[in-house]
Amino acid sequence: MMVRSLIGGLLGGLAMFITGFIFWGTPLSALAFSRADGQASANLQAAMAQALTPTGTGVYVIPDPATAQGTILYGRGPVAQVFYNSSGFPVMDGASLIGGLILSLVVGVVIALALRFALADFASRVRVTILFALAAVLWLHVGQAVFNHAPWGYILYLAFSDFVALTAAGLIAAKLMEGKDSSATAGTLH
Numbered sequence: 001m002m003v004r005s006l007i008g009g010l011l012g013g014l015a016m017f018i019t020g021f022i023f024w025g026t027p028l029s030a031l032a033f034s035r036a037d038g039q040a041s042a043n044l045q046a047a048m049a050q051a052l053t054p055t056g057t058g059v060y061v062i063p064d065p066a067t068a069q070g071t072i073l074y075g076r077g078p079v080a081q082v083f084y085n086s087s088g089f090p091v092m093d094g095a096s097l098i099g100g101l102i103l104s105l106v107v108g109v110v111i112a113l114a115l116r117f118a119l120a121d122f123a124s125r126v127r128v129t130i131l132f133a134l135a136a137v138l139w140l141h142v143g144q145a146v147f148n149h150a151p152w153g154y155i156l157y158l159a160f161s162d163f164v165a166l167t168a169a170g171l172i173a174a175k176l177m178e179g180k181d182s183s184a185t186a187g188t189l190h
Contacts, residue, residue, distance in 0.1 A: 001177065005116040006109060008176030012169030013108020017101050019168055023161035025092070032157035053086045060084055081148060111166070112173035122178040129170025137163045
């Protein structure tokens with residue numbers, strides 16, 4: 001049964017990776033992003049290079065509310081939270097795709113092991129998979145829109161894509177754990 005769980009986790013992780021590609025590596029991703037025209041993009045990139053490169057790669061809250069003046073400016077708007085990388089990299093970065101695949105496989109195995117060790121039957125594994133995926137995306141993603149006023153369109157797209165990916169991984173793992181002898185081993189955690 002452990003081998004089936006590991007295989008289910010690896011296949012679930014692969015499903016997560018493919019789901020991520022469908023949502024983020026195809027033109028569908030345009031649903032999540034707002035676009036600035038070419039000149040505005042060039043102006044913003046130049047401004048970031050000038051203002052943020054000296055302090056380096058990081059996540060910046062702009063304006064910085066850590067000062068009295070920053071708090072006033074923050075209240076007036078506009079505000080931004082910028083995930084800034086001072087170095088360029090390819091849009092389809094092969095190294096990040098390999099790292100992402102490995103991460104997906106690891107997460108798939110973790111999901112499979114959690115389902116295997118905590119639950120004995122397929123129906124319970126399905127229910128927990130769906131509820132856990134929903135709880136995770138609500139807290140981790142929708143929470144950003146609630147607490148940090150992040151844009152709802154992007155957040156809902158991100159949450160939906162991750163819900164589909166996590167659910168797919170859990171369902172695949174749960175199905176592969178369901179063996180011919182699943183009724184005989186129900187209630188055991190070996």
